[in-house]
Amino acid sequence: MFFNFVDELRAAGIPASFKEHLVLLEALDKDVIEQTPEAFYYLSRATFVKDEGLLDRFDQVFNKVFKGLLTSYGQNPVDIPEDWLKAVAEKFLTPEEMAEIEKLGSWEEIMETLKKRLEEQEKRHQGGNKWIGTGGTSPYGNSGYNPEGVRIGGESKHKRALKVWEKREFQNLDNTRELGTRNIKIALRRLRRFAREGHLDELDIEGTIDGTARQGWLDIRMRAERRNAVKVLLFLDVGGSMDPFIKLVEELFSAASAEFKNLEFFYFHNCLYEGVWKDNKRRWSERTQTWDILHKYGHDYKVIFVGDAAMSPYEITHPGGSVEHFNEESGQVWMQRLAHVYPATVWINPVPEKQWSYSQSTKIIKELVGGNMYPLTLQGLDDAMRELTRKKH
Amino acid sequence: MARFEGTANYVATDDLKVAVNAAVLLRRPLLVKGEPGTGKTVLAHEIAKATGAPLIEWNVKSTTKAQQGLYEYDAVARLRDGQLGDERVHDIANYIKKGKLWEAFTSPQLPVLLIDEIDKADIEFPNDLLQELDRMSFDVYETRERIAAKERPIVVITSNNEKELPDAFLRRCFFHYIKFPDRDTMQAIIDVHFPGIQKTLVSKAMDVFYEVREVPGLKKKPSTSELLDWLKLLLNEDMPLDVLQNKDPAKAIPPLHGALLKNEQDVMLFERLAFMARRQN
Numbered sequence: 001m002f003f004n005f006v007d008e009l010r011a012a013g014i015p016a017s018f019k020e021h022l023v024l025l026e027a028l029d030k031d032v033i034e035q036t037p038e039a040f041y042y043l044s045r046a047t048f049v050k051d052e053g054l055l056d057r058f059d060q061v062f063n064k065v066f067k068g069l070l071t072s073y074g075q076n077p078v079d080i081p082e083d084w085l086k087a088v089a090e091k092f093l094t095p096e097e098m099a100e101i102e103k104l105g106s107w108e109e110i111m112e113t114l115k116k117r118l119e120e121q122e123k124r125h126q127g128g129n130k131w132i133g134t135g136g137t138s139p140y141g142n143s144g145y146n147p148e149g150v151r152i153g154g155e156s157k158h159k160r161a162l163k164v165w166e167k168r169e170f171q172n173l174d175n176t177r178e179l180g181t182r183n184i185k186i187a188l189r190r191l192r193r194f195a196r197e198g199h200l201d202e203l204d205i206e207g208t209i210d211g212t213a214r215q216g217w218l219d220i221r222m223r224a225e226r227r228n229a230v231k232v233l234l235f236l237d238v239g240g241s242m243d244p245f246i247k248l249v250e251e252l253f254s255a256a257s258a259e260f261k262n263l264e265f266f267y268f269h270n271c272l273y274e275g276v277w278k279d280n281k282r283r284w285s286e287r288t289q290t291w292d293i294l295h296k297y298g299h300d301y302k303v304i305f306v307g308d309a310a311m312s313p314y315e316i317t318h319p320g321g322s323v324e325h326f327n328e329e330s331g332q333v334w335m336q337r338l339a340h341v342y343p344a345t346v347w348i349n350p351v352p353e354k355q356w357s358y359s360q361s362t363k364i365i366k367e368l369v370g371g372n373m374y375p376l377t378l379q380g381l382d383d384a385m386r387e388l389t390r391k392k393h
Numbered sequence: 394m395a396r397f398e399g400t401a402n403y404v405a406t407d408d409l410k411v412a413v414n415a416a417v418l419l420r421r422p423l424l425v426k427g428e429p430g431t432g433k434t435v436l437a438h439e440i441a442k443a444t445g446a447p448l449i450e451w452n453v454k455s456t457t458k459a460q461q462g463l464y465e466y467d468a469v470a471r472l473r474d475g476q477l478g479d480e481r482v483h484d485i486a487n488y489i490k491k492g493k494l495w496e497a498f499t500s501p502q503l504p505v506l507l508i509d510e511i512d513k514a515d516i517e518f519p520n521d522l523l524q525e526l527d528r529m530s531f532d533v534y535e536t537r538e539r540i541a542a543k544e545r546p547i548v549v550i551t552s553n554n555e556k557e558l559p560d561a562f563l564r565r566c567f568f569h570y571i572k573f574p575d576r577d578t579m580q581a582i583i584d585v586h587f588p589g590i591q592k593t594l595v596s597k598a599m600d601v602f603y604e605v606r607e608v609p610g611l612k613k614k615p616s617t618s619e620l621l622d623w624l625k626l627l628l629n630e631d632m633p634l635d636v637l638q639n640k641d642p643a644k645a646i647p648p649l650h651g652a653l654l655k656n657e658q659d660v661m662l663f664e665r666l667a668f669m670a671r672r673q674n
């Protein structure tokens with residue numbers, strides 16, 4: 001049962017396994033749900049999807065697999081009053097068009113078709129009622145009428161009364177793309193610094209033996225436990241010459257967000273100036289002051305820049321050099337400030353290392369981050385992480 | 394066992410009901426995620442109430458170990474007792490402290506076990522609990538006994554998405570994402586909490602509430618629980634209706650905003666917006 005469904009889910013990148021399939025069958029067997037399409041949708045969603053970022057994808061697959069199967073299932077077609085149909089037809093067809101229809105076939109025949117189409121609308125959904133009520137936004141559209149038959153918006157997906165899974169309410173959650181990030185993940189693990197921080201909750205055996213020997217009585221020593229205490233600020237270059245690398249950068253980012261507890265990311269364009277932003281769509285309305293960042297995050301944060309560092313040298317060295325706005329202080333000043341606050345700073349450059357020497361700005365940036373520029377390769381990441389780990393704040 | 398249909402003071406959406414019933418009937422853990430304040434933890438309380446089961450809460454912190462949920466062997470106390478020549482030292486069982494899972498497995502009445510904020514703990518934490526949650530049994534090595542659940546308890550796990558959970562763990566759970574309630578659901582929630590509340594007040598308050606949520610750059614968006622607190626305050630203060638209706642931009646900050654905005658930067662943001670609105674006029 002539903003093998004096709006599971007296959008489609010897997011094809012869409014939802015990690016549906018045999019185990020989950022069995023759970024779904026077991027749940028159906030035990031009559032967990034009432035036999036309605038909605039309940040089945042909810043149940044299969046709770047079974048297969050374990051990450052809200054995948055909910056939207058699930059909705060799409062569900063729609064694809066069960067389209068047409070569920071509409072005729074368990075629901076009574078709507079009875080549409082004859083006079084209403086007539087009214088609708090009159091509203092949307094000009095008298096000339098009506099005459100033409102009548103020429104082509106009997107009025108009854110056309111009404112029959114129209115009725116059938118309308119019955120395809122889902123009865124239970126409220127949208128169906130609205131659809132009738134708000135005649136102003138015509139579901140028929142311009143092509144609502146066609147001499148070869150009455151075609152109604154029912155064919156087109158977005159004009160139909162939407163089912164739950166067709167609303168795609170979780171669309172905006174799907175920002176986690178983690179494809180092919182395994183390699184990067186391995187390298188980023190280097191960043192986990194097993195600093196001993198936190199409560200003293202582990203018995204320090206060596207210390208205890210030592211203390212006991214010295215004191216002459218049992219002297220128990222405790223120590224803090226190992227855990228991942230790496231804090232990271234990530235600055236991503238977006239737009240402009242960076243666009244070919246966006247995909248690579250996104251992969252790096254999605255890998256990084258899973259690795260650290262304390263991870264903050266910001267976007268910038270070409271060079272760091274007085275403001276950065278968190279949401280690229282709102283880059284002008286929602287800026288974060290770079291000063292705020294310098295003040296807010298402590299010296300122990302490790303800073304990773306990701307960008308191609310390819311720009312006009314003036315964008316770094318001169319006030320007002322930015323291509324997007326007038327910057328009162330040069331990018332250089334800001335880079336120096338940042339490097340001063342965060343000794344552990346690296347720049348990861350997606351451009352192949354061979355090409356760096358051709359661009360003057362790359363050289364300047366490399367100097368500004370203390371020579372710590374690395375290519376976006378496994379080896380380069382490895383080196384970058386080692387550099388960050390090496391530096392004690 | 395009766396189906397979960399929400400309770401007198403908890404509004405459950407259809408998808409939530411299906412997920413809960415699946416988890417309860419199949420006795421698999423239910424993993425609940427969602428924005429803070431959408432009622433993840435409360436859900437476990439309500440399931441317990443609805444099924445008449447006792448609730449065992451395990452609040453996970455960053456230092457929590459999986460082993461602590463099973464049992465802890467207090468070696469330090471035993472060492473100390475050994476030094477003092479205490480009689481108890483001969484029985485190792487005296488130094489075994491039961492964890493929440495143990496409690497849940499041996500509870501005389503079928504319990505609901507809540508593992509709250511599982512993502513707070515170390516990344517390996519969920520993996521360490523795989524076997525125990527799967528088989529509902531574990532071994533106590535010190536005393537060589539096996540603790541097994543007579544009946545699988547109902548397990549509710551909440552997560553705030555601070556860390557990714559391992560696939561092997563996820564595969565064993567049902568999942569539900571509580572999305573932020575839309576207006577209708579919110580209305581139902583308010584009706585449950587404040588029966589007989591003035592309709593116009595609620596509608597005005599919701600207008601303000603959803604407006605506040607829409608403000609870009611807010612550090613912490615107010616959630617359901619905050620709206621409820623705020624309403625309670627408004628009722629207590631007998632706030633006249635026109636204060637909420639007040640569209641005077643100089644007063645862009647809603648009355649008693651302390652209940653909605655929990656971050657001084659957010660309050661400042663609002664003040665700035667108010668200031669800008671004033672300047673525009």
